[in-house]
Amino acid sequence: LIGYSYFETGKYAEAQEFLNKFLASQPKEKILASDYEYLGNSILKSGGDQAEAINAFKKGYELNPNDIEGVKKIGSIFKSMKLYDEAINYYTKATQLPEVTSQEYFELAGIYYAKKDFTNADAMYSKTIELAPTSAGTYYMRASARVAADPEQATSSAKSDYLKFTELTADKVDKFKKQPTYIL
Secondary structure (H helix, E strand, C coil): CCHHHHCCCCCHHHHHHHHHHHHCCCCCHHCEEEEHHEEEEEEEHCCCCCHHHHHHHHHHHHHHCHHHHHHHHHHHHHHHHCCCHHHHHHHHHHHHEEEEEEHHHHHHHHHHHHCCHHHHHHHHHHHHHHCCCCCHHHHHHHHHHHHHCCCCCCCCCCCHHHHHHHHHCCHHHHCCCCCCCCCC
């Protein structure tokens, strides 16, 4: 608890010190996945070794690989670090869990998009649409991925998605008025 408290008050080096002491002194059955998550975040926030932080996150995952929120949190951390392959690995694991929703596929698609892997981004946006067929933003993003993959749009692959986006947002003009244009 001392390590968690130090982290929450922005004292990351102290949090890291206490969490390391705790993890070294406790039997495995008393250690939680969140202990490693806090340790990893403390290491990152204090400017510590990124490899050490990654190792902590992975240990946390090993303790609770079926916690979809925990798996997504680890994926999100890797995404924020721009370690897209690691992020893809964890979001893929999240999509294989029983509680998976369209959101996990959407997040995975976004990581592929950020990595400029537009083929896989398209596939994950398609899976998102399969699970949530009225998600206007997903149609927009899939169209964006298709334009990025084929900027000349010789096959008009993005047209149907842009039309569906327009159809779904016709009565919500103010909400989507400033929809970003993604330039790569």
